[in-house]
Amino acid sequence: MKKLIKLGIALVAIISLNACTEDDGFTFIAKEDPDGLTFANTPSGSYTLTAANADNMAERFVWNAVDFGVQTPVSYELQGAATESFDNITVIPAGNSTNVAVTVSEMMDLAEEAGLDNDPTTAEPNTGIIYFRVRAYVGSNGGNVVDQFSDVISVTVNLPEQSEEEDEDLPKLYVVGNFLSASGYGTDWTATDGVPIAAEAEGNTAYEGFVYMNVDAPQFKILQTNENFDDNYGDAGETDGVYTGILESPGVNAGTPDGTGGYYLVNVDTDALTYELTETSWGVIGNATPTGWDSDTDMTYDSDTQTWSVTLDLTEQEATDNGFKFRANDAWDLNLGDTDADGSLEFAGDNIGVPEDGNYTITLDLSNPRQYKYSISKN
Template sequence: MKKLSIVLLAFVALVGFNACSSDDDVVFIAQPDPEGISFVNTFSPEYVLTSSTAENTVERFVWNEINLDVPTNINYDVLASASEEMSDPALLGSTAGTNLAVKVKQFMTFATNELGLDKDPTTEAPNSGTMYVQVVATAGTAGEMIHASEVHSINIVIPEDTGDEEVELPKIYMVGNFQAAGGYGKDWTPQDGVPLAASGEGKTDFEGFVYINAESPEFKFLPTNTVWDGDYGDAGTEAGGFTGSLVQEGEVNAGTPDGTGGYYLVKVNTDALTYSLTKVDFGVIGNATPTAWDSDTDMQYNPETKLWTVTMDLTQQEAPDNGLKFRANDAWDIEFGDNDADGTLDLKGANIGVPESGNFTITMDLSNPRNYTYSLNKN
């Protein structure tokens, strides 16, 4: 894994620090906390890594934007280290934005190379350990000034390899005029396509949740996220129309059923050559919530983090008879629970228990198709 050596500049009078950039020939002054960089994630207590989910996003690191006294280019590096002092850190990724998705395979590489973790039960190597992460900002084109966030510890586990791990789910990719505004990348770019996953190996029933943030949506579906070969479009004659039928020859750009944008559950079957879109808004319901089972408490979607969140008071409830669930559109057609109490959402699953009463920030992540997760974080 690529190594990155960094030098952290000293804070001055608890207000920040400054340095002179040879590129811009101005002095940049970092503002004091809470305007400095800070993670806003609700991290999981434990990250279980398996080779079958290597291409899945294990965590989307999210932080606030650093506040400088003059406009300049800002770049953020997400670093990982085996020590809390962040010695000899590895680079997980860089971005000019304020969030970065990291895949399971990146955590696994770090865990194996830097922590010495092993999933072979016949060895004496441990299969669990702690990695430390930090986000560092550099200002100016030369990146001469560095501002660092707090160091956060992450507990990771590589389970024993029993030989019966599931294979990675097949995927197709949705591209269109919504990608940039939806927070996915560049419009009509296969490499930034939004993945939809099938239910198993050899299956063609792809699904995923997509934020189609466009007034007049148009899109297509691709077998890969590298090229346009074999793209699927609508079988109609008008671009942006919706017939629910797909073709690969003579197709037009597909659209939503009512021609408007929103957050959608997208389903595609490349064998039956059909597709559907259901516009959804999510809420939390249950006798752990103030309105019990009578009505939902609405959640809000953040396109930057790809998360649905709500902060609310909850009462202690024991699953599976009591607790809470997530559901769409104030109805029970699309609703999620948790059958194994493992933080993974199951369609029509069991109630989710609340361990103690208090004020909680509830988060739901539907960005990984068919690998939907949630967290309850007491404030």
């Protein structure tokens, strides 16, 4: 995935507008921080757009006010298009404001209209140009209107290749047990409802994934497919619910280290015939958060969405030196950051920046093994 890092130079276009007087020209600017989040500063200066950040603000476009010489307030709208002719436009109303935010999702829609594709199995390009301009007008769009348009700004966008299809091919095991129904996964002891854990690649015998076991005394087994219980793994102990950390096929039903439920990181090695469960509770920490780097702000788990989330005030911070990270159990043993600034997470990854001060909802999604992601959305 491409890096999302700050644009070095704002986009500026000075326009001559002729509907009223020659003095009515205005400037169209894609403004730098702190007024808006700028996108990828790759050598081509392209914006990298990912579905993981669909709700995030991509850019705040800013322009100066236009004087039509009348008392009626001037209205503005930002128009986006897949072609420079603006035959088909996406309109983002700005009202009387001289700025408007464009989300990643809105840019992605324009990119797809322009024929871009992030499917690596097709021959379509995943990098191209989309276009923006500002319309200033007085009057009603349904009646008499006097309007002016800025010159057109072209923006290079990149849709990185999706990794989800590749992840479907990763070797997987499936955890089933008496917790599936209470934890929002499906029917207890049902192979097709098993919770996947994944290895990094074919031939790798080390599997990991997160499993919610919302019962008082969890018992489970590990399946080699989500179709049946053939050649399943259990614990090498003598009684159901035991936890020795040693696998045996078929073995007895395995349990958790202290016999209680929770949200567990599950590690399994089918070569060494070992397994390990680490109970986790997640929070955010960093100088972008109210408590800084001193303590975590706890997140809440939702079994319906299989995500952790928290709503809090954040301050503008620039990664990678500043920002925030995800941390388990108020300790640094398990922490997640975003090294590629693409919405995906890595253990011990880089800090995550915040584009501007405000109240945000942060969501952490650990449901897809080895494809952990997050979103940060301003309220």
